[in-house]
Amino acid sequence: MSSAQGGSGEREESRPKDVEAEPAEAAAETSAPVAQETSETPAAAPETPTEEPTPADEPGQAAVTEPPAAMEQAAAPEPAPASEDPAPPPRAQPPNPDGEAKPQRTFTPDFLTELFRNPLDPGYADAAARKAAGNGAVGVPKKILSGVSALTLVALGFLLVVAYQQTVADEPARTQARDTLIEQVQSRRENTTDLSARADQLRSEVARLREQQLGGAALAELQEAEAQTGLAPARGPGTRVTVGDGPSPIDPVTGERSTEGRVRDTDLQRATNALWAGGAEAVAINGQRLTATSTIRQAGEAILVDFRPVTSPYQIVAIGPDALQREFRDGVTGKFFRALNSQFGMSFDVARIGDVTVEAATEPNLRQASPSPQASVRPTSSPSEGGR
Amino acid sequence: MIPVVALIAGAVLGIVFHPTVPPALQPYLPIAVVAALDAVFGGVRAKLDGIFDDKQFVVSFIANVVVAALIVYLGDQLGVGGQLSTGVVVVLGVRIFGNVAAIRRHLFRA
Numbered sequence: 001m002s003s004a005q006g007g008s009g010e011r012e013e014s015r016p017k018d019v020e021a022e023p024a025e026a027a028a029e030t031s032a033p034v035a036q037e038t039s040e041t042p043a044a045a046p047e048t049p050t051e052e053p054t055p056a057d058e059p060g061q062a063a064v065t066e067p068p069a070a071m072e073q074a075a076a077p078e079p080a081p082a083s084e085d086p087a088p089p090p091r092a093q094p095p096n097p098d099g100e101a102k103p104q105r106t107f108t109p110d111f112l113t114e115l116f117r118n119p120l121d122p123g124y125a126d127a128a129a130r131k132a133a134g135n136g137a138v139g140v141p142k143k144i145l146s147g148v149s150a151l152t153l154v155a156l157g158f159l160l161v162v163a164y165q166q167t168v169a170d171e172p173a174r175t176q177a178r179d180t181l182i183e184q185v186q187s188r189r190e191n192t193t194d195l196s197a198r199a200d201q202l203r204s205e206v207a208r209l210r211e212q213q214l215g216g217a218a219l220a221e222l223q224e225a226e227a228q229t230g231l232a233p234a235r236g237p238g239t240r241v242t243v244g245d246g247p248s249p250i251d252p253v254t255g256e257r258s259t260e261g262r263v264r265d266t267d268l269q270r271a272t273n274a275l276w277a278g279g280a281e282a283v284a285i286n287g288q289r290l291t292a293t294s295t296i297r298q299a300g301e302a303i304l305v306d307f308r309p310v311t312s313p314y315q316i317v318a319i320g321p322d323a324l325q326r327e328f329r330d331g332v333t334g335k336f337f338r339a340l341n342s343q344f345g346m347s348f349d350v351a352r353i354g355d356v357t358v359e360a361a362t363e364p365n366l367r368q369a370s371p372s373p374q375a376s377v378r379p380t381s382s383p384s385e386g387g388r
Numbered sequence: 389m390i391p392v393v394a395l396i397a398g399a400v401l402g403i404v405f406h407p408t409v410p411p412a413l414q415p416y417l418p419i420a421v422v423a424a425l426d427a428v429f430g431g432v433r434a435k436l437d438g439i440f441d442d443k444q445f446v447v448s449f450i451a452n453v454v455v456a457a458l459i460v461y462l463g464d465q466l467g468v469g470g471q472l473s474t475g476v477v478v479v480l481g482v483r484i485f486g487n488v489a490a491i492r493r494h495l496f497r498a
Contacts, residue, residue, distance in 0.1 A: 115479065119486025121427075121448050124434040127441035145442035150394040152446045156424050157398020159453075163421045165402070166409050 227282065230291035230361040234282035238356045239325040241271055244313030246345030261344040263312055265298035271316055274333035280318035282358045286310040289361040313347060317356055325352045416457040419476055423456035424449060426480040429487040436494040
């Protein structure tokens with residue numbers, strides 16, 4: 001079946017392109033009557049459309065096959081261009097029993113153009129031509145064919161419903177998967193909250209038990225050490241340094257926002273280092289206690305202190321000696337920030353505060369180190385040196 | 389009239405029997421539907437053109453569905469199933485669109 005279809009489609013393409021450019025619709029409407037009129041022309045031609053698949057074809061040969069082709073064209077949604085073909089003398093052809101009444105096939109590369117121009121299955125045109133020629137529906141009664149056609153439509157309805165049901169049935173599965181994932185995320189989050197609460201509870205219990213066991217001088221020493229390392233809250237007189245982003249004007253030409261006036265992580269690092277150097281015992285940025293392993297990093301436009309974002313204005317509170325505030329303000333760092341203030345408009349303020357409490361670091365990150373089992377092995381056996 | 393009744397009958401059958409598609413055949417179902425739609429719109433247009441042929445319709449319907457499924461199957465085996473499906477859908481979609489446009493011109497003269 002597919003060969004017959006392809007044959008006729010390619011046959012039509014062997015016509016000159018300018019003729020094909022006619023509206024297919026107009027031709028199709030008048031197709032049936034024309035097919036009736038031309039039924040007198042050789043009837044053998046439509047029966048043999050696929051006998052000679054000769055790819056190497058030329059326009060001249062299409063003209064040779066004019067009489068049968070014209071008859072088929074009448075049924076196809078195309079006008080029969082009988083008058084436009086120049087009909088040159090026949091070329092040397094392979095042995096052909098039917099003589100001139102032999103449709104030739106052309107394999108055109110322009111499949112998509114044909115597809116857009118003529119979307120109807122060419123088989124219908126062929127069938128109509130066969131009917132017009134008086135030998136359609138060979139041997140099969142029309143009623144049976146209609147029944148098969150109806151059965152096909154039943155199958156189509158069945159197919160559509162099954163596909164619809166399948167699609168609808170798939171949808172809940174997808175939603176369910178997503179819901180399950182969301183549920184998992186939420187339950188894990190709750191779990192984390194519970195666990196951290198329990199960790200806090202256990203930590204305070206440990207501290208209480210330790211206080212019971214130790215006592216006197218040892219406990220005081222421990223508390224002092226904890227306060228200094230950030231494991232316990234610290235309280236006392238201190239200094240508050242406030243640094244804020246300056247204005248960030250938008251460049252009228254490039255439309256970019258200037259980030260020169262923003263506080264950078266290096267600025268905060270400089271300030272905290274200066275405070276440590278001035279004798280601060282406990283430092284916190286926006287309430288975030290710094291420990292010996294704390295980090296102040298820039299991530300895009302945000303500044304992260306121990307991987308938690310802090311925003312402008314940045315308040316650096318330091319508990320330390322009375323001279324700390326003066327030292328900081330008059331020292332190199334103070335000058336640096338004043339320069340930033342005058343140049344970029346960053347706000348800068350240093351104030352003494354009589355009594356302040358600095359919270360403990362949120363998560364005392366205990367790190368554990370153990371000697372590597374390979375440490376005692378000779379260094380030459382190290383895999384990193386093996387390939388060098 | 390008969391075609392519409394047949395179509396509805398098929399839909400009712402599908403609703404009544406509610407068959408479960410085997411997982412192996414599921415990827416071919418949408419492509420088969422598109423191919424079937426192509427055959428159907430071709431048939432409708434041929435009807436309006438006055439050149440409808442039952443045999444042609446049945447054969448093109450079955451062949452369309454089978455060939456489309458085969459192409460997708462082949463593509464799956466070669467690892468280009470998605471791309472080949474896209475190709476099938478594009479080609480059939482163009483044909484459906486063209487035929488529907490012709491049907492529209494028949495029905496509305498516009």
